[in-house]
Amino acid sequence: MSRVVVFDYGSGNVRSAVRALEHVGAEVELTADRAAALAADGLFVPGVGNFHACMAGLRAAEGPVVIDLRLSGGRPVLGVCVGMQVLFDGSDEPSAAPQEGLGEWPGAVSRLQADVVPHMGWSEVDVPAGSHLFAGVESERFYFVHSYAVQSWTLEEPTGAFAAVAPKVTWAQHGGRFVAAVENGPLAATQFHPEKSGDAGLALLENWVKSL
Amino acid sequence: MNVATRVIPCLDVDGGRVVKGVNFADLRDAGDPVQLARAYGEQGADELTFLDVTASSGNRETTYDIVRRTAEQVFIPLTVGGGVRTVDDVDRLLRAGADKVGINTAAIARPELISEVADRFGSQVLVLSADVHRRRDASGAPTSEFEVTTHGGRQGAGLDAIEWCARAADLGAGEILLNSMDADGTKDGFDLELIELVRREVRIPLIASGGAGRVDHFAPAVRAGADAVLAASVFHFGELTIGEVKDALREGGIPVR
Numbered sequence: 001m002s003r004v005v006v007f008d009y010g011s012g013n014v015r016s017a018v019r020a021l022e023h024v025g026a027e028v029e030l031t032a033d034r035a036a037a038l039a040a041d042g043l044f045v046p047g048v049g050n051f052h053a054c055m056a057g058l059r060a061a062e063g064p065v066v067i068d069l070r071l072s073g074g075r076p077v078l079g080v081c082v083g084m085q086v087l088f089d090g091s092d093e094p095s096a097a098p099q100e101g102l103g104e105w106p107g108a109v110s111r112l113q114a115d116v117v118p119h120m121g122w123s124e125v126d127v128p129a130g131s132h133l134f135a136g137v138e139s140e141r142f143y144f145v146h147s148y149a150v151q152s153w154t155l156e157e158p159t160g161a162f163a164a165v166a167p168k169v170t171w172a173q174h175g176g177r178f179v180a181a182v183e184n185g186p187l188a189a190t191q192f193h194p195e196k197s198g199d200a201g202l203a204l205l206e207n208w209v210k211s212l
Numbered sequence: 213m214n215v216a217t218r219v220i221p222c223l224d225v226d227g228g229r230v231v232k233g234v235n236f237a238d239l240r241d242a243g244d245p246v247q248l249a250r251a252y253g254e255q256g257a258d259e260l261t262f263l264d265v266t267a268s269s270g271n272r273e274t275t276y277d278i279v280r281r282t283a284e285q286v287f288i289p290l291t292v293g294g295g296v297r298t299v300d301d302v303d304r305l306l307r308a309g310a311d312k313v314g315i316n317t318a319a320i321a322r323p324e325l326i327s328e329v330a331d332r333f334g335s336q337v338l339v340l341s342a343d344v345h346r347r348r349d350a351s352g353a354p355t356s357e358f359e360v361t362t363h364g365g366r367q368g369a370g371l372d373a374i375e376w377c378a379r380a381a382d383l384g385a386g387e388i389l390l391n392s393m394d395a396d397g398t399k400d401g402f403d404l405e406l407i408e409l410v411r412r413e414v415r416i417p418l419i420a421s422g423g424a425g426r427v428d429h430f431a432p433a434v435r436a437g438a439d440a441v442l443a444a445s446v447f448h449f450g451e452l453t454i455g456e457v458k459d460a461l462r463e464g465g466i467p468v469r
């Protein structure tokens with residue numbers, strides 16, 4: 001059975017994530033303990049609320065180091081919602097105490113330009129061919145709730161020996177298009193909440209857990 | 213690629229039990245909110261709302277327990293409202309497993325509560341719940357002026373409903389649950405004028421509530437500007453299913469999940 005740590009650095013409602021991962025067969029521990037987070041087969045990084053507050057919380061719990069160490073060893077990490085946004089360079093979200101993102105991927109998080117914001121509800125996603133995460137649920141809707149998103153993907157397309165591991169980017173629309181998910185070797189992330197996306201979300205989490 | 217219109221059943225919970233009768237086949241205990249929540253999830257509900265109508269604060273623990281058990285079994289968003297007065301109340305509900313919290317009277321008494329909650333947990337957790345009625349003219353006939361009410365619609369709060377919704381959005385509310393007290397219980401359809409007026413002034417998601425009676429009531433509410441539609445008794449008594457409402461919306465050209 002795959003062991004997953006849900007990184008407990010003080011970000012909102014994480015109970016559903018724990019239960020959803022258990023539901024799809026993982027053995028789940030909710031903790032911010034560094035050793036446990038490094039040893040787990042998979043690390044789930046949640047995140048709700050303000051980008052900068054999440055970054056501050058992550059830093060206080062040594063999250064950046066834990067994530068870096070895991071990725072350098074090819075160990076899977078899944079970031080969700082703001083837990084995905086913090087993987088980019090930074091955010092335009094206003095803050096009294098601005099924090100830089102983790103910079104795992106280039107790009108900034110910016111406010112959605114739509115008639116109604118937050119983007120709240122179930123949206124379709126545009127999944128690239130060969131996605132492992134979305135296998136079997138490519139045509140389903142997923143539950144989003146956010147006002148900010150990554151709206152351009154600027155990572156250079158890898159060539160040569162690296163072409164085979166090019167990141168798979170899934171898009172969605174609200175006002176304009178934005179990044180809904182990324183699969184990039186051991187690092188994966190979704191802007192939507194798979195743990196709140198009913199059967200489709202559970203299937204996606206199961207795909208991730210089975211890959212660990 | 214538009215976001216789907218959400219169809220949301222609302223359950224009134226008192227001391228751990230669903231009140232206002234529920235008439236569902238295949239349920240061992242129709243008063244158990246967790247079983248009902250699961251049944252609605254299976255029917256295709258896009259979200260669930262629990263309205264805690266428990267009068268005594270001593271019974272609140274029961275509500276936390278229900279939220280906890282529901283969040284462990286039903287993997288769709290859960291909003292909990294009723295009796296939420298402080299940032300700590302919000303914190304406890306979120307920790308129990310709620311995704312969003314509805315605030316009503318406490319925000320009217322002290323609007324800063326909206327900003328405090330939004331600053332601490334993010335706008336997305338805060339649903340401003342507005343119980344609204346039409347002001348009456350001298351002859352007692354309803355006008356096109358809308359007022360916020362408290363105490364289940366029995367008392368006017370002296371606030372213009374449209375201005376209040378706009379102000380709540382400015383203060384950081386993530387969504388508005390707009391409940392027409394005039395339409396509530398009539399089953400004559402949503403108050404479309406109210407929805408249109410609020411839609412014109414606010415750019416956050418709007419949940420229409422009050423008055424649903426037939427499947428063809430829902431699409432007009434969406435055309436008037438609602439992003440989501442909420443109903444209680446028509447679902448509980450099995451008069452309408454979530455699926456029937458979604459079929460009707462789909463036939464009206466409105467995207468649903």
